[in-house]
Amino acid sequence: MNASQCSPISGQPLQLSEEEASQLAEELKHQLRCGEVPDANSSSIERMVAGLGDRRGLMRLTFAESLGVVGKAAVPALCQALEGHDNVTVRRAAAKTLTLIEDPQALPVLLKALLHDPDPVVQGSAVGAMAALGAEAVDALLGVLINPKSSSMQLGLASWGLAFVGARAPEALREAAGSEHAEIRAAAIAALGDQIQAQGDESARDLLIRALSDQHVDVRAEATTLLGKLHDSCWATPHLIPLLNDQAGQVRKNAALSLMKLQASDALPALREHLQCEHEPDVTAVLRVSISQLERI
Template sequence: MSEALSSSVNGQPQQLNEQEASELAEELKQQLRRGYLPPNDATAIEKMVAGLGDPRGLMRLTFAESLGAVGKAAVPSLCRALSSHESVTVRRAAAKTLTLIEDPRALPVLLESLRGDPDPVVQGSAVGAMAAVGAEAIPLLLEVLIHPESTAMQLGLASWALAFVGARAPEALRDAAASQHPEIRCAAIAALGDQIQSLADNAAKDLVLGALSDIDADVRAEAATLLGKLHDPDWAAPQLEPLLHDSVEQVRKNAALSLMKLRAIASIPALHKRLQQENHTDVQSVLALAISQLNSQDA
C-alpha cells in the first residue's frame, strides 16, 4: 500500500490511501458522467484536495475536474494547499485546478506562489491561474514586473500573462502602456500586438507610435520590435526609419530587423544611409543583413 495522501479540515488531517483514493475517484467520475455535482462540504472537498497528491496522473485529473465542478466552495482549501502543502505534486495540481475555477479570491495566494514557491512548475501554473481570472489580475502582474527581486522567469511569466489577459481586457492593457514605470510600459507595448492585429485597435496603434519616442530606450526598442510583427509595412516602415538614427544601439538594431521582417523594400535607401553613418560593428552587421535580405526580395 502506498503512503497515505493527506490534507486537513480545521487542522485535522484528511488521509486517503491508494485504495481509498481509487474508490473515491471512481465515485466522483460516475457522478460527473451523470451530470451530478460532487459534494461541496468541507470534509469532501479536503478529501478531493488530498487526492491531488495521488501518484497516478489520471486519478489526479479526476480529483481536479471534480474540484473544478465544485467551483468557488473549493477555493479556500485549494489556496491552503497551494500556499502550504509540503507535496509539490499537490501544489502543482492545486494551482492548475484554480485555473478551472477562475475565482479572484485566489489571486493573492497565486501571486505569492508565483513569487515564492521554489518549484518552477508551480510558478507557471500559478500565473496561468492568474491569467484565467482576467482583468482583476493585471495590477498584481504589474507588481511582479516592477518588483526588484523578480527573477527573469517570473518577469517572463508575468509578461505572458499580461498579454493573455490583455486580449480580454484591452482597456486595462492600454492603461498599463501609459504607466510611469518603464518596465510596465515595455511589457504592455509588447502585449499590444494582438489587439492591433485582431481588433484593429487604433488606440493601441497610437500607444505604440507614442512608445517609439519614449524616454526609455527599452520601451522604444520593444515598440520597434512590435512594428515588425504587424505585417503592415506601408504603415510601419515610415515609423521605423527614424529609429535607425536613435541614440541607442539596440533601438537601431531592432528597427533594422523589423524593416527586414516587414520586407520594406522601399526602406533600402534609408538603411544604406544609416550604414554609411554607423560606427558600431554589431549595428553595421544588422544593417548589412537587412539590406542584403531586402535586395534579394527585390530581385
Template sequence: MTIEKELLSTSEADKLAAELKVILRNGEKPKNDPDSINKMVAGLGDPRGLIRRTFAEALGVTGSFATPALREALIHNKNVTIRRAAAKALKLVADPSALPDLLKALITDEDPVVQGSSVGAIAIFGEKAIDLLQVVLLDPKSSAMQKGLATWGIAFAGAEAPEAIKNASKSKHEAIRAAAIAALGGQIQSLEDEEAKKILIQAIDDKSSKVRAEATALIGGLESAKWAESKLKAKLNDKSAQVRKNSALSLMKLQSKNSLEEIKLRKMLEKDPQVLKVLELAIKHLKEN
C-alpha cells in the same frame, strides 16, 4: 484528513478518479463537503498526469467550495506537485478570492512551475490581474523570471481588459509601459483598434529604450503594418542597440524593400557586432525576397 501529510494510495486515487469521471461525464457536481474536497486535493499529488487532471477538473466544477482547501495547498503544502496542481485547479475554479494567495505563490514559491501556473490563474481576471501583476513588475525583489511571467500575464489579461492596458501604457513606470505595449498586438491585429495603434506609434519614441524596444519588436509581428515603416527606418539610428536591432528585424518581417538603402547605410555606421549580424540578415532577406 491532513492533505499536507497524506496522499491517496494508487488504488484510492484510481477508485476516486473513476467515480469523478462518471460524475463529470453526467454533467453533475462532485460532493462539496470538506472531506470530499480534501481527498480531491490530496489526489493532486498523484504522479500520473491524467489522474491529476481528473481531480483538478472535478475541483474546478466544485467551484468556490474548493477554494479554501486549494489556497491552503498552494501556499502551505510541502509537496510541489500538489502546489503546482493547486494553482492550475484554482484557474479552473476562477474564484477571485484566491488572487492574494496566487500572487503570494508567484512572489514567494521557489518552484518556477508554481510561479507560472499561478500567473496563469491570475491572468484570467482581466483588469484585476493587470493591477496585481504591476506590483510584481515594480518590486525590486522580483526576479527576471517573475517579471517575465508578470509581463506575459498582463498581455494575456489585456485581451479581457483593453482599456486597462491602454491606461497602463501611460504609466510613469517604464516597466509597466513596456508590458502594456507588448500586450497591444491583439487589439491592433484582431480588433483593428485605432487608439491602440496610436499608442504603439507614440511608444516608438518613448523616452525609455525598454519601451521603444517593445514597440519596435511588436510591429514586426503585425500584419499589414506598412504604416510604421518610416518610424522603423528612423529607429535604425536609435541610441539603443536593442531598438536598432528590433527595427531592422521588423522591417525585414514586413518585407520592407523600401528600407533596404537605409539598412545598408546603417550597416556602414554600425559598431555593435550583434546589431551588425541582424542588419546583414535583413539585407540578405530583402534582396532575395
C-alpha cells in the same frame, strides 16, 4: 471507504493510497459523466485536493476537473494547498485547478506563489491562473514588474501574463501604457498586439506610435519589436525606418529585425545607408542579416 483512512492526522495534509485514489476517481468520473456536481462539503473537497498529489497524471486530471466543477467552494482548500503543501505536485495541480475556477479570491495566494514558491512550474501555473482572471489581475502583475526583488523569470512571467490578458482588459492596459514606471509602460506596450491586430483598436495603435519616442530605451525597444509582429508593412515601415537612427543600439537592432520580419524590401536603401555609418558591431551584424534576407525577396 473507511472514514478513518480519509482524515488527516496531527494536522498533516490528507494523503490517499493509490487504491483510495483510484476508487475516488472512478466515483468522480461517474458523476461527471452523469452531469452531476461532486459533493462540495469540506471532507469531499479535501479528498479531491489530496488526489492532486497522485503520481498518475490521468488521476490528477480527474481530481482537477472535479474540483473545477465544484467551483468556488473548492477555492479555500486549493489556496491552502498552493500556499503550504509540502508536495510540489499538489502545489502545481492546485494552481492549474484555480485556473479553471477563475475566482478573484485566489489572487493574493496566486501572487504569493509567483513571488515566493521555489518551483518554477508553480510560478508559471500561478501566473496562468492570474491571467485567467483578466482585468482583476492586471494591477498585481504590474506590481511584479516594478518590484526590485522580482527575478528575471518572474518579470518574464508577469509580462507573459499581461500579454495573455490582452484584449480582456483593454482599459487597464491602456492606462498602464501611461504609467510613470518604464517597466510597466514597456510591458503594457508589448501586450497591445492583440488589440491592434485582431480588434483594430485605434487608441492602442496610437499608444504604440507614441511609445516609439518614449524617453526610456526599453519602451522604445518593445514598441519597435511589436511593429514587426503586426503584419502591416505599409503602416509600420514608415515608423520603423527613422528608428534606424535611434541613439540606442537595441532600438536600431530591433528596427532592422522588424523590417526584415515584415519583408519590407522598400526599406533596403535606408538599411544600406545606415550600415555604412553604424558603429556598434552587434547592430552591424543585424543590419547585414536584414539586408541579406530582404535582397532575396
